[in-house]
Amino acid sequence: MPVADASVLPEIARRSPEQESFRGGICLRPVSSLSILLRAVLQERNAMAERLGDYMIRIGAMNQSQVDEVARIKATGDRRHFGDIAISLGFIKATDVEAFLASQK
Numbered sequence: 001m002p003v004a005d006a007s008v009l010p011e012i013a014r015r016s017p018e019q020e021s022f023r024g025g026i027c028l029r030p031v032s033s034l035s036i037l038l039r040a041v042l043q044e045r046n047a048m049a050e051r052l053g054d055y056m057i058r059i060g061a062m063n064q065s066q067v068d069e070v071a072r073i074k075a076t077g078d079r080r081h082f083g084d085i086a087i088s089l090g091f092i093k094a095t096d097v098e099a100f101l102a103s104q105k
Helices: 006-014 031-058 064-075 082-088 094-103
Strands: 021-023 026-028
Touching (some): 031 064, 064 082
């Protein structure tokens, strides 16, 4: 792994957490950027769950109240995927999720 030149370190210390620097092919980012990246990944995963719910409503496999129930369970901290929760509640079958995944390709 490349190591940053020692002359760059004082510059990094002066930067605010939102700033980043590219030096010699090395991206120097503060730790807070990692939390921003993780938040974006989690939001994207949540967006996927919303699209799955919309798809299930569109094909008639679920109704809005069922989608809302799964979303409520996810909001309580359940780490399972939207489809896994919906299957466990008996709202849909695994084949419905497989059809959704096939439609996304």
